[in-house]
Amino acid sequence: MxxxxxxxxxxxxxxxxxxxxxxxxxxxxxxxxxxxxxxxxxxxxxxxxxxxxxxxxxxxxxxxxxxxxxxxxxxxxxxxxxxxxxxxxxxxxxxxxxxxxxxDPVNSYIPILVAFAIYVGLALMFLIGRKILRLSAVRVSWNNLRIPGVLQRLSWSYLVVASLDLTVARGHLDVLTTDSWWSPGLDVLLYWPAWVCVLLLEALWLFLTFLLPVPGCPTGYLGPGGIGDMGRYSDCTGGAAAFIDRWLLGENHIYQTPSSRVIYATHVPYDPEGVLGSINSILMAFLGLQAGKIILHYRELPRSIMSRFLIWGLFLGAISALLTKCSTDEGFIPINKNLWSLSYVTTLACFAFVLLVLLYYTVDVKRWWSGAPFCYPGMNSILVYVGHEVFEEYFPFRWKMANSQSHTEHLTQNLVATSCWVLISYVLYKKKIFWKI
CATH class of the missing domain: 2.60.40.2630 (Immunoglobulin-like)
Incomplete structure (x- = not known):
């Protein structure tokens, strides 16, 4: 393949x-x-x-x-x-x-187009119709247990953001004035202590990323290591972020096979859910909380909600353009998901706010669309995530493929598994079963 x-x-x-x-x-x-x-x-x-x-x-x-x-x-x-x-x-x-x-080579995009056409056809049929484990036993070694992870990062981000909000949140939003000169910035000014804490955390990320000395590597290095940068810094994958993880957690307790090994031929471990990147994930979660504050404070003013979403999207997009110099690799802070760099967070949040404008207008203002079927797994996201991790080796989520080198069969297997989880989440939604942590 x-x-x-x-x-x-x-x-x-x-x-x-x-x-x-x-x-x-x-x-x-x-x-x-x-x-x-x-x-x-x-x-x-x-x-x-x-x-x-x-x-x-x-x-x-x-x-x-x-x-x-x-x-x-x-x-x-x-x-x-x-x-x-x-x-x-x-x-x-x-x-x-x-x-x-x-x-001639094969066209690997044909299975995607066919799958798209099939799902569009199924959606049309649904609308028309409405109108008339095998889990392998693994011996876990504490000596090589990976400490960071996706759920760990989510829980840490939510813990910090929730703690900040509980510290500064107001109990009754209805009694807050909307007539004063500062009311247009109500959703920000009322929570200024939380903003100060988040900005201080971001200053800490910048300080550690660009000023922390890393043995054998240039200070402030953000590159992939390996054969990148003409092979001069082969052992510097992740820069300060990787150094902090190895110092705090130990080399055996972080991710051993980062995606940079594929293109950049790196050979040192690096964890994309590491300690330093968690600071920027806190920023991302806090910006999501800010979107919720906007909806709560201006819930009777749809134009104000959409305008603020758009302003935030443009503001964060401008920061991304400045940090990256509108380039892939030549900016001050390039967009890098593995590092969870500041420009990655601002770019991701930029598109999220713009997408929120479109969804809010379509679903809540005009009511052209209910959000289905995406709202069903969204309301049970933790259950779907854990269920996928536990049952991913079981039929019908996976089966022994006749040709493991075929894009078509891989795509079919993944689409069947996704459709099954959407169906499961829909049944749980109808039965009012929601799993929260």
Whole structure:
């Protein structure tokens, strides 16, 4: 899956070294793919087959050996399960590279389009109709128990935000004035002590991220380590965030296989739900609480609610643009989900507020849509999450696939499992069963 066959043909009189680099790998060094021997005799060519990734476009660089003279460099996005030939041809005073498609790749987007069409058809049929474990036993070792996690981060964020709100919240919102000069900022000014605490926490994140010395790494490093940054900081994955996790929790108690291993070939553990990133998750939860404050304070004024949602979205979007310089990797603080960087939180919150405007107008103001079926799993989110974790190996949520390399079967399995949990959450909703923690 996500692979293609590449045959490299060499018609030159010298060996050729083939190296590659993913276009998604920022400032990475080239990795060796293989060496193609020189042609055996004039008019013939030597060839070697390689398996290449199709997830992202890659750049191939061909150098003669042993003098490492660059012969050519080309960028190409290979298609899944396609067969390709790369020819190194010998011209009079130069060489030429070209890629030929021997067998067309499959279109991996077709299953997604078909699934979308099926679900649209089912939705239409539903509207028309309304109108007329196998859980493997695992020995848990306390020596390698991962301490951080998704639910742990959620609980910590909710604990801090709830504690702040209980400290400064007003008991009766109805008695608060709406006629004073500061009433347009009522939802913020009434809770200024909580805002001060959150801003101080964010200042702590900035201080630790950019000023904490990390042994063997540049101060303020936000990169992926591994082969990123041309391999200069291979052991610096996560920067200060990873250093704090290793110091507080121990290397054996954090996530061992971060997603950065795929593209950046990192080899040190890094936990995306670590201690330092929890500060920004608190900020994210607090911005969600702010959305709730807006609805409570201005619940009789839909225009005020939507305008404030939009202002918050634009404000956070402007902060994101400033922090990232409107770029993927060149900003002051790039968007990084693994680090839960400040720009990631402001960008995520920006889109959340804008989406809230659309949903509030569609569902609450115009009542064009009830929110179904998404409201059912949303009202039992913890139960659905825990149920998925417990029963994910059981039928009908998973079965033994005939072809584990098929996108179609993977997509079918995931859609069936999702549909089952939506149906379960709908039944629980009808029976008024809601699991809260």
């Amino acid at each position: 996500d692979e293609a066959l590449l045959r490299v043909n060499n018609e030159l009189d010298s060996d050729v070294l083939v190296t590659w680099r993913s276009e998604r790998c920022y400032q990475c060094s080239y990795q060796q793919l293989g060496v193609i021997p020189a042609r055996p005799s004039p008019g013939q060519s030597s060839s070697v087959d390689f398996t290449v990734s199709t997830q992202h476009a890659i750049t191939l660089q061909l150098n003669s050996t042993p003098d490492t003279l660059e012969l050519c460099k080309l960028q190409f996005h290979f298609g899944e399960h396609g067969n390709y030939s790369l020819w190194m041809k010998n011209l009079t005073n130069s060489s030429r590279c070209s890629i030929v498609t021997d067998a």
